[in-house]
Amino acid sequence: MAFLKHNGRTICYRLLGDPTKPLLVLAHPLGMTQGVWDDMIPALLGKFRILTWDLPGHGASAAWPDQSDEITPEDLAQEALALAAVADAETCHFVGTSIGGVIGQQLISQHSDRLLSATLTNTGAVIGTPEAWDTRSANVLELGLGAMAVDIVPRWFGPAACNQQPALVQGWRVIMGRGDDRSYALLCEMLGRVDFREQLGEHRVPLHLVGGSDDVATPPDTLKALAQCSGAPDPVILAQIGHVPSVECPGTFSQLLIDNLA
Helix, strand or coil: CEEEEECCEEEEEEEECCCCCCEEEEECCCCCCHHHHCCCHHHHCCCCEEEEECCCCCCCCCCCCCCCCCCCHHHHHHHHHHHHHHCCCCCEEEEEECHHHHHHHHHHHHCHHHEEEEEEECCCCCCCCHHHHHHHHHHHHHHCHHHHHHHHHHHCCCHHHHHHCCCHHHHHHHHHHCCCHHHHHHHHHHHHHCCCCCCCCCCCCCEEEEEECCCCCCCHHHHHHHHHHHCCCCCEEECCCCCCHHHHCHHHHHHHHHHHHC
16 A cells, blocks of 8 residues: 545555556445455456555545535546556556546546546446435434445345355445545535536547446446447446446456456
8 A cells, every 4th residue: 555645635545566567547436445456456467557546535545624515526536647647657547436437437528638448337427316315425424334334335236246255245334334424425415416428428538338237326227328428339237246346256357357458
């Protein structure tokens, strides 16, 4: 692990691999950490230099500052670009899951010249409804992430992963419960405002979409709608996979990335 001071806040990141290889930036889902990529990194290091980081108030990254009452997709995109600068990379491949996919959409719409490609998984141009996200934000601030994790975490994974890894849900409940309540709540409010349907029509970024057949948070239809408004090919829908393919099928997902980005 390493740490970067960015806009007065400390970001935890990892930069791994050969500096001569193309940089691959990986952005994790809401409520999780950069650890979601751990099982994919060994396969990817043969082709790429890898950069992962923890979102605000997640993992070992500092909470969002008290003097700011809003997080925007551009704030998170600037974190990714600041970290790419640490790697001395003018351009990179980008992979983002869930809210990580929202960061990817912001990069495509505003910083496309910095992207060699984008692979967005289990995300959407619009995710859920503003009312649902505002309700979750309020509940997190009232009850805390530890209590909320009991119901949220089981929605991340498909039945196949839960059956094969009995401790999976409990482990991620612990991790989610250790996050910063306010940062998570602000990210929920951000997701309630996000709408990229009119922002992705004109770009030259090679774009790949991936989803899971058992994803209840961003089901396949959400990915198909994103494909339609972004001009991307039809999404690859992984059978018996939920919201987090990097955890549920890291080997399959790694090979898919290698094949697409080659």
